[in-house]
Amino acid sequence: MADDRRRFLTRSAAVAAAALLSGCSGLSEKKWVSDALSEVENLTRRAQRLFAGRQALAPEFTKADIAPVFRANGTLDPASDDYRAHAAKDFRDWRVEVGGLVERPLSLSMEALRAMPSRTQITRHDCVEGWSCIGEWKGTPLRLVLAEARPRNDARYVAFFCADNMAEEGVPAQYYYESLDLVEATHPQTLLAYELNGQALPIEHGAPVRLRAERQLGYKMAKYIQRIEIVADLGSFGGGRGGYWEDQGYSWYAGI
Amino acid sequence: MHAELKSIIRRVLGVVPAGHSFLIDRHSATVRVSHWINAVCLLFLLMSGLQIFNAHPALYWGKSSDFDHPILSLTARNGPQGLVGVTQIGSRQFDTTGILGASDEDGVRMARGFPAWATLPGPQWLAMGRLWHFAFAWLFAINGVLFWIYAFARGHAGRDLMPTGGDIRHLGREILDHLRLKFPKGEAARRYNALQKLAYVAVIFGLGPLVVLTGLTMSPTMDSAFPALLWIFAGRQSARTIHFICAFSFLGFFVVHIVMVMLSGTWNNLRSMITGRYAIEDHDG
Ligand code: HEM
Numbered sequence: 001m002a003d004d005r006r007r008f009l010t011r012s013a014a015v016a017a018a019a020l021l022s023g024c025s026g027l028s029e030k031k032w033v034s035d036a037l038s039e040v041e042n043l044t045r046r047a048q049r050l051f052a053g054r055q056a057l058a059p060e061f062t063k064a065d066i067a068p069v070f071r072a073n074g075t076l077d078p079a080s081d082d083y084r085a086h087a088a089k090d091f092r093d094w095r096v097e098v099g100g101l102v103e104r105p106l107s108l109s110m111e112a113l114r115a116m117p118s119r120t121q122i123t124r125h126d127c128v129e130g131w132s133c134i135g136e137w138k139g140t141p142l143r144l145v146l147a148e149a150r151p152r153n154d155a156r157y158v159a160f161f162c163a164d165n166m167a168e169e170g171v172p173a174q175y176y177y178e179s180l181d182l183v184e185a186t187h188p189q190t191l192l193a194y195e196l197n198g199q200a201l202p203i204e205h206g207a208p209v210r211l212r213a214e215r216q217l218g219y220k221m222a223k224y225i226q227r228i229e230i231v232a233d234l235g236s237f238g239g240g241r242g243g244y245w246e247d248q249g250y251s252w253y254a255g256i
Numbered sequence: 257m258h259a260e261l262k263s264i265i266r267r268v269l270g271v272v273p274a275g276h277s278f279l280i281d282r283h284s285a286t287v288r289v290s291h292w293i294n295a296v297c298l299l300f301l302l303m304s305g306l307q308i309f310n311a312h313p314a315l316y317w318g319k320s321s322d323f324d325h326p327i328l329s330l331t332a333r334n335g336p337q338g339l340v341g342v343t344q345i346g347s348r349q350f351d352t353t354g355i356l357g358a359s360d361e362d363g364v365r366m367a368r369g370f371p372a373w374a375t376l377p378g379p380q381w382l383a384m385g386r387l388w389h390f391a392f393a394w395l396f397a398i399n400g401v402l403f404w405i406y407a408f409a410r411g412h413a414g415r416d417l418m419p420t421g422g423d424i425r426h427l428g429r430e431i432l433d434h435l436r437l438k439f440p441k442g443e444a445a446r447r448y449n450a451l452q453k454l455a456y457v458a459v460i461f462g463l464g465p466l467v468v469l470t471g472l473t474m475s476p477t478m479d480s481a482f483p484a485l486l487w488i489f490a491g492r493q494s495a496r497t498i499h500f501i502c503a504f505s506f507l508g509f510f511v512v513h514i515v516m517v518m519l520s521g522t523w524n525n526l527r528s529m530i531t532g533r534y535a536i537e538d539h540d541g
Contacts, residue, residue, distance in 0.1 A: 028377040028384045037387035040394060052481035059483050067320060124320060124492065126476050128382065129312040131321040132492050215477045249383035255477030256390065 034249065045253040052255075054183050058214035061122045061134050066197060070135045072204035073127055075164035075176065078224055083163050090200075091208035096192070100159075100229035103150040110208050113192060116140045121189055127218040128250065137212050139193030143186040146230070151182075155230045158185040159237060160211055163224035166244055178222040179234055179242040179252075180213055189214040192225065217254040219245045264437055270523025280446060282534030287412070290403045291529055297396035298506055300388055303376035305503050306369070307385030313357075313369030315500055319491035327497060332358040332367035339365045393471060400464050407460070416448060417457055423450035439520045441537045452516075459509055463502055470499035 027033045077083075086094050091110055098106040120138040127133075146158070162176040184190060191212040194201050201207045206223025213220050220243070234240065239247030246252045283291070314329035316322055327346065332339045341357025343350045354360070359371035361379060372378040376388055407413040423430075430450045433439070440449055448456065472478045473485040473495035489495040517525045521535075528534035 028381065028388075034384065034387060037391045040387070040391045043394065044390060048475070048477045048481070052477050056480040058476060058480045059486060061319065065319060071321075071323065124476070126474075126492065127312070128386075130308065130496060131312050131314075131316075131323070132319070134320045215480045217476065245383075249387075251383075251386070256472075256475035 038251070041251045041253050044256060048253075048255045049183065052215065054187065056215075058123055058189055061124065063122065063136070065134045066122060066136055067133045070125075070196060070205065071127075071131065071133050072202075073129075073218065075166070075223065076204040078164040080163070080165065083224070087203060087207070094208050094226075096209060096225055097227045098145060098149045098230075099227070100231050101152045101155045102230050103152060104148065106145070106149050108145070110194065113140050113145075113194060113209065116144055119189070119191055120195075121191075121212075121214070123189070123212070123214045125218055125221075128245075128254070136197050137191060137193040138195035138198075139191030139209070139212060141188060142190045142192055142211075143188070145192065145228070146186060149230070151230045154232045155182065157181055157231050157234055157242070159229045159231055159234075159242075160222040160225050161227040161229065162222050163226050174244070176222060176224070176244045177238050178211065178220055178244070179231075180211075180216075180220065184213055184216065187213070187215065215255055217256075219243070219250065220254050260437075264519060267439075267521040267524075268518045270521065270526075276538045277535040278538075279533045279535050281532055282528040283532050284410075284412075285532065286403075286406050286410075288529055288532060290399050290406075293395065293399045294403075297392045297399065298510065300376065300392040301396060302503055302507060303374060304385045304388035304392070305500075307375040307377065307380075308382065308389060309500065310369040310375060310380060311382040311385075315497040316493040317490070317497060318493055319486070321493055328500075330357045330369035339367055393468075397468050400460075400468070403460070417453055417460070419450050419453045419457070423453060426450065437519055445536045455509065455512070459506075463505055463509070467499060467502040467506070470495040470502060474499065 094110050096106075096108045096113065098108065117140070118138055119141050120136065122134060122136045125133045125135065142158070157179045158181075159179040160177060162178075164176045165173045166176055167174040180190070189212065192209050193212045194209050196202065196205055201210060206225075209225050210223040211221045211225060229237070231237070234242035234252070238244070241247050242252045243250075313331065314321070314323075314326040316326055326344065329342075329344045330352070331342050331344070333342060334340070339353070339358040340351060341353040341355065341359065343352040343356045355371055356369065358365055358367055360366070361368065361372045366380075368380060375385070377384050407417065427450050434451055439445070469485065470489055472482075473489050474492055479486055479492070485495070486492065489498055524535050
């Protein structure tokens with residue numbers, strides 16, 4: 001009788017464990033599961049905003065903390081003919097178009113960006129993979145650019161469209177893109193950065209201009225920015241989730 | 257057979273001695289519910305955490321990653337017979353092919369930190385691992401805070417969990433008893449013993465908050481709200497390493513916990529955590 005009970009207990013434990021584990025891997029494939037789990041993202045965003053507010057600054061570090069080699073990730077070179085041509089001319093003709101729900105669309109040359117007031121900050125870059133690197137960034141605070149373009153009242157998000165094609169050869173192009181809400185976009189440390197560690201931004205880090213959003217993970221910080229669009233919702237462009245990696249299932253809110 | 261051994265086997269198999277025991281109310285409903293929520297959370301958090309770890313299977317100390325000097329890394333290199341899994345701790349390397357660094361996923365050898373059977377989801381899938389992890393992190397933290405409130409409001413913490421002076425004084429004998437697998441009977445079995453209390457207090461008031469705080473320290477937004485977190489844990493990468501150590505401390509606690517549950521009466525303990533009823537053996541039982 002004890003034997004029976006033992007067999008029953010061990011067997012049901014084994015069955016339960018197997019069902020749970022295989023069930024979970026299967027569950028990950030189900031859309032309703034990932035949708036339900038994604039809802040948590042809104043809770044996380046609200047809670048974090050409650051603590052960090054609009055203004056809390058990401059920690060800044062000293063020169064001594066700067067990594068000797070700043071690790072590059074994602075696209076290391078867009079390598080298109082057009083991009084190559086720009087690189088060959090030191091990006092003199094590169095332009096950042098600012099449009100969408102604004103009163104005054106802009107077309108900014110790199111020279112014009114550099115002529116605006118700048119901010120320099122030594123910050124920690126946190127990759128979604130888990131590693132961190134510290135570097136010194138210089139660029140134009142995005143809020144100054146936005147102020148010049150004068151977003152309309154219905155503006156809610158700022159989207160960034162980039163020159164790097166993420167699709168493999170032979171399939172339709174899929175350019176990298178990202179988006180921030182106005183809180184993160186107008187944060188004092190959010191920059192259109194054109195220098196890393198006192199040098200013009202290297203190609204592997206997004207030359208000639210990339211985003212820095214220091215309270216977010218690395219994939220939010222679009223490189224090779226060509227166009228900035230102020231929009232009312234995220235559903236109307238790209239895959240509809242607000243960013244290239246978001247379309248692959250990563251959270252749009254990347255504060256953790 | 258030796259009588260003592262017989263009684264241990266009896267306890268593990270879960271045979272409740274008839275006639276020599278009586279039932280008491282052991283665990284309140286709140287404790288039982290929060291215990292099982294916690295158990296499920298820990299399983300999901302550990303396995304999804306290992307999935308997250310696999311995205312960059314290396315740990316560092318300090319503010320940022322010194323890629324050439326990880327504290328721990330699980331990597332793969334090519335060998336004559338295919339991928340070789342290499343576990344590096346400090347500057348020492350170990351061949352851990354098949355388990356750490358390189359292991360089989362659907363019959364194919366892959367470069368991956370922890371093996372597919374230990375991660376959630378099984379295949380490399382960071383985005384999904386993070387969704388699981390943060391969903392259960394919320395549940396784990398809320399459940400933990402509610403348990404804390406309950407434990408203090410209802411006196412559970414002071415009455416049942418905190419070791420007493422007597423507990424501490426008799427710690428030596430308690431350890432010896434545990435090693436001899438002698439567990440309290442009669443009146444003494446109504447309460448947690450000293451080692452049990454110490455283990456539970458360490459987990460509930462030490463490890464639990466530590467894993468939550470180091471988890472939050474890895475969030476760049478939380479770092480902007482509470483820069484002191486970085487100071488406390490010596491930087492984000494240190495926090496990640498401490499978080500990892502916490503995760504395996506939970507695993508260690510779990511293993512010991514299960515062994516103790518079995519040795520002191522599998523069925524009796526299990527029932528007490530489900531229905532609340534716990535059988536106490538008489539001294540001569
Ligand atoms: C509220 C509770 C928790 C929070 C907020 C949290 C948060 C996090 C975060 C943000 C990461 C990603 C680190 C990275 O970027 O690499 C992570 C990783 C991880 N978590 Fe958690 N976590 C929590 C609880 C737990 C628990 C209870 C366990 C284990 C039982 C666990 C095990 C892991 C493991 C193994 C990793 C892999 C990377 C590492 O070692 O840090 N976590 N967690």
